[in-house]
């Protein structure tokens with residue numbers, strides 16, 4: 798990680814790591830699909846440890862799931878101190894990529910995934926679960942948004958760190 802990747806606090810920008818992760822996801826998904834792919838969703842991003850200038854960052858990526866045109870790539874980010882060899886797992890995220898036909902620009906079918914090991918099967922099954930949970934979460938979030946009644950819910954703000962103006 799070079800100094801120009803750092804923020805004012807001297808740590809590596811989250812955006813730099815996200816960009817590297819997106820590139821790894823692209824390489825992994827397009828290699829499987831043998832076509833170009835686009836990033837549709839990232840589930841989810843949480844940087845639990847800062848990454849320092851001078852650390853060696855490794856990204857481990859694998860295609861965990863394929864649907865018809867979509868692929869889910871799991872990316873594990875590891876930051877290593879070159880001096881001590883100490884390794885820190887900073888985050889793991891799951892990128893949903895969609896394969897596109899270059900001529901029509903429409904989603905196109907990707908080859909099935911060969912599950913060679915128990916770990917491959919576990920990752921595929923976990924991806925299915927994550928998809929299901931994500932769908933339920935999105936439905937719940939949409940319901941919560943539509944049922945939000947600002948006037949009625951104002952008492953919920955008592956104790957929160959906000960100051961009510963003339964609403």
Ligand SMILES: CC(C)(COP(=O)(O)OP(=O)(O)OC[C@H]1O[C@@H](n2cnc3c(N)ncnc32)[C@H](O)[C@@H]1OP(=O)(O)O)[C@@H](O)C(=O)NCCC(=O)NCCS
Pocket residue numbers: 835836837838863864865866867868893895903904
């Ligand atoms: C990705 C894209 C082609 C999907 O278009 P769409 O009209 O929803 O197409 P479909 O309904 O056929 O969905 C295609 C696949 O994407 C998946 N998908 C669509 N939206 C999704 C989302 N928000 N999250 C996860 N997967 C999604 C569908 O489940 C489907 O998967 P499957 O083929 O394996 O069953 C379209 O949204 C797109 O081009 N987005 C822009 C992508 C981009 O430019 N990314 C770079 C970011 S700047």
